[in-house]
Amino acid sequence: METLVNMYIAYAVIWAGLFAYLLKLHLDARRIEAEMRALREALDARGK
């Protein structure tokens, strides 16, 4: 029984890690988009 409980706990941690990776990808994409918006605004301001 203890083995099974440990296994479930370990799998919960692994799933949390997988979802953290998904969240990281989502946040990376949003951060890069924000950086690109700022750069485009800077380019527009310089009239390029």
Added chain:
Amino acid sequence: MRLPPSVRIALLAAAAALILAAAYLGLVAVEVPESWRDETAPDMFRTMFFHVASAWVAYLAFGVTFVGSAMYLRSRRLEWDALAASSAEVGVVFCTVAIISGSLFAKGTWGVYWLWDDLKLMMTLVLWLVFVAYLALRANMPGRQRRASLSAVFGIIGVICIPLSFAANRIWVTTHPTVIASSSGDIGPGSALALLLSVLGFTLLYVLVLGMRLEVEHLRDELEALKSRVGD
């Protein structure tokens, strides 16, 4: 390439439904097969539904890296390089999951987390290390085309480890069990169904994660191009 939000939600929902169904079948409904009941901890058999599916996705992802690398060398189109790199990263994540879940199985069944003389385990570790090195190489190499060319060669050579890792327990004598020994396996129809659902669910999860990772790769390329325009 960007997966529309509706496609992402559909993929996530389908993957979650399949994995939850597999988890219910594999962890609750299915009996431990006869051949596993003499093991130290027979319930560790249930690790298989998670472990095999994540290992399958790792092999699939590294296979896609091989295809992307070969297509890049043929066409010199950076889209193929982006596919290869994204799939390699996702493959490393799932290979890590496979190694961790395998270690949990090993601890429960054999009493140790790792067997250094087991060729199946060692070949999988080598596979993981090769693609970690691939990612490290990319992260530290300047020049977009040069990085793409060198990592494509690395990605093609690295694929050799996939059949070695997959077939190690079938070619050599290893402690690692061969669960799918025949077309139907010796695990029973319920377990076979749970395994199939799990593999399908993990494959959909891979498609979702790969789509998200590809989006980040393309955005990075666009950002680099914009930065060079601002720098001019």
